[in-house]
Amino acid sequence: MRTDNDTESETTRVTRKGQVTIPKELRDEFGLEEGDEVRWEKAEDGIRVRKATQSAGRGMLVDEDISEAKREAMAEEMAAEIREQRRSEWQP
CATH class of the missing domain: 2.10.260.10 (Pemi-like Protein 1; Chain: D)
Known part of the structure; x- marks a missing residue:
C-alpha cells in the first residue's frame, strides 16, 4: 500500500x-x-x-475431533443458508 x-x-x-x-x-x-x-x-x-x-466465532460449537476440512464445509453450508435466508427476507 x-x-x-x-x-x-x-x-x-x-x-x-x-x-x-x-x-x-x-x-x-x-x-x-x-x-x-x-x-x-x-x-x-x-x-x-x-x-x-x-x-470470528466459526467452529465454536463444533466438536474438537472434527477435521478442519469438515469444519470449513460446515461453515460454508451455514453461510450459504444464512445468505439465502437474507435474500428471501429482502425480496418483495
Whole structure:
C-alpha cells in the first residue's frame, strides 16, 4: 500500500457492474473471507466500508475431533443458508 497524507490507502477501480475489489492486504488484516458481507455507509468525508458479517466465532460449537476440512464445509453450508435466508427476507 502507498501512503497518502499520512494515511495508508490503496486505489481500485469500479467495474461497469459497480463492483470493486478489496485489496488482499486489507481482506487479510480485517478477516474478510469469501461470502462475508460488507456494509457501505455514508460519511461526511465520503464512503466508509465496514465488515457486516462476523466469522470470528466459526467452529465454536463444533466438536474438537472434527477435521478442519469438515469444519470449513460446515461453515460454508451455514453461510450459504444464512445468505439465502437474507435474500428471501429482502425480496418483495
